[in-house]
Amino acid sequence: MLSYVILEWNWRTVTLAILTLSLSVTALLHLLKHHRDHRSAAFWVALILLSPLVGACLYGLLGINFVRRKGKDYRGSIGPAYRDPLPACPNFPDADPVTAERDCSLAITLDRISRFHFTPGNQVEPLINGDEAMPAMIQAIQSARTSITLSSYIFEAHHIGADFVQALTAAHQRGVQVRVMVDDAGTRYSWPPVTRILKKNGVPVRRFMPNRFILRLLTMNLRNHKKILVVDGHTGFTGGMNIREGNMISRSPSHPVRDLHFRVTGPVVAQMQRVFAEDWYFCSHEVLDGPDWFPEIPAAGETHALGIVDGPDEDLEVMPVALFAALNAARERVSIMTPYFLPTTILMAALKLCATRGIQVTIITPAKNNIPFVAWASRTLYPELLESGCRIFESHAPFDHSKLLLVDNTWSCIGSTNWDPRSLRLNFEFNLACRSPSLATRLQTIFEERLKECTEVTLTTLQSTPLSHRLRSGFARLFIPIL
Structure with a gap:
């Protein structure tokens, strides 16, 4: 009996050792082949060597980018996203020759880095805290005539979020084309999730990367953190603000949060719309195109603006x-x-x-x-x-x-x-x-x-x-x- 126990124990030990060695070697090989950040790579190597089994498992969950989105099909339907790599310098009439040359150099650099060109004729208005931003966004939704696109990392279903749900539902019911997208992790900040309520109200809504169980663990770090609202294709809102009651400082919420958001008008809004449309296509395979989504946009101000998209796919770093x-x-x-x-x-x-x-x-x-x-x-x-x-x-x-x-x-x-x-x-x-x-x-x-x-x-x-x-x-x- 004792010998049987010893043999069984040895067998389990050998099995665990083989599993640990296999996982550790696999993780190290993947890391050496794919990891680009040397600081992060050094961290993972140390963790895997010091704690082979745990380190390898954590690397599989947190250290690997499992998403490689390719937007070629979508972009082919709406025109190329990456354009002339040698853009002309924008005209900055308010600058003296020295400043103009310096600004031109940075503008060309950012133009080459981004998939979009600088556009003149924009107006960008800062909105301080939810007390200014949320009512302005809801008012824009209420005045929509043709289309609304809304992307948010966190979208709570209650309090100020309920006002958004009501405005979006009313817009959908009066015939406005509405599309709403919320990151899957961001839907979990309130219950029931806002996506369920919007879907029940008939509003087209998608969760970004709605994976479950193991798949969700593998992609838990890859979040759509964008905040974009575009109304009728020509009025946009963007910045860092989520749709949460905490942003409404004047209401004395339990967890108040200061923030800045921005109302944007002018040609750069088309870039914001295109960014939403790419993500929407990724989630739903529906192409958003045509004048309802991309109307002609006249100049609205004196700001030169450029959209910059960043993510763990083709826009990496x-x-x-x-x-x-x-x-x-x-x-x-x-x-x-x-x-x-x-x-x-x-x-x-x-x-x-x-x-x-x-x-x-x-x-x-x-x-x-x-x-x-x-x-x-x-x-x-x-x-x-x-x-x-x-x-x-x-x-x-x-x-x-x-x-x-x-x-x-x-x-x-x-x-x-x-x-x-x-x-x-x-x-x-x-x-x-x-x-x-x-x-x-x-x-x-x-x-x-x-x-x-x-x-x-x-x-x-x-x-x-x-x-x-x-x-x-x-x-x-x-x-x-x-x-």
């Missing part, structure tokens, strides 16, 4: 390159506002180089984050930035979810992308690069108003941090590649 180009073009000032500040090594180097060149670099990020682990890791990056001359400020409650990059009182980058690995590498994102002195001045004013409510972080502040907190942050830093 587009946004980090665009941010690097914008930082490299800075000559006077860089202002950054982000809820999650974990920039890549290259962006860290660009920020330090900006400060070394004498450029005023100011960063605002929350003092108390809704994801504490991210905040702990973020603090470990502060010293090298402060030593190079960057200034870092932490904003106090309510939590600030705003995303903003301002360069030289001229350029603005707005949209859904955070300065963290998840947003820069894993999520599907959409942003607008805008060249407009008046817009940049308005946003810089908002930035400086927020700055007055912040506390500056200094090297002295960091040195006085309790040892337990520094150890905690140091541990969190080990996981930056997958945060």
Whole structure:
């Protein structure tokens, strides 16, 4: 009997050892062949070697990009998405010759990075918090005549979300073509999910990547983080704001969230519509085309704007390159506002180089984050930035979810992308690069108003941090590649 137990135990041990070795070798081979980020690769190699079975399983769940979307069929039906790689410089009539040459260089760079061209004649209006943004969006939906497209990461079904459901349902019932898309993970923030309610009301709605069980685990990190609303093909809204009651600051919600959103009119709205249409085709195989979706759009303002799409497919790492180009073009000032500040090594180097060149670099990020682990890791990056001359400020409650990059009182980058690995590498994102002195001045004013409510972080502040907190942050830093 004892010998039988020993044999059975040995057999299980050998089986487990073979399984562990097989999984570990497979994970390492895949990692060495496919992984492009050396910091992330080093993290996974260490984890797999130190904990072979657990590390290999975690790599399979969190470290592999299982999505390779190809939009050739759709793009063939609406025209090529990637165009002339040598765009002409936009005309910036308000710039002096030196500034015009510098702006032209950045415009051409961003034009080559993005799949779209810069478009003149746009109007971009900042909307502060849900108190300004949500009513404006609902009013636009209520006034729709032909079409509505709405994409959101989180869309709660209750409170302000219920107002959206009512407006979308009413629009559908009066004959407006309505399409709604919500990320699968984002539907789980309220119950019942908004997709179920909209479907019951007859509104065409899709969940982005609605996988279940194991498939959902494999794609849990690949989220459609875009926020796009386009009404009648010519009025758009985009930025970083989800459809949640927490954004309605004036209503004193239990978890208030500050944020910025933007109303957009002019030709660049067609780019926003095309981005939604590509995602909708991916989810439903329905082609959105024709004047109801893509009407002729007249000029509406003086802003030159360009849509930048980023995601873990054919648009991989587009946004980090665009941010690097914008930082490299800075000559006077860089202002950054982000809820999650974990920039890549290259962006860290660009920020330090900006400060070394004498450029005023100011960063605002929350003092108390809704994801504490991210905040702990973020603090470990502060010293090298402060030593190079960057200034870092932490904003106090309510939590600030705003995303903003301002360069030289001229350029603005707005949209859904955070300065963290998840947003820069894993999520599907959409942003607008805008060249407009008046817009940049308005946003810089908002930035400086927020700055007055912040506390500056200094090297002295960091040195006085309790040892337990520094150890905690140091541990969190080990996981930056997958945060």
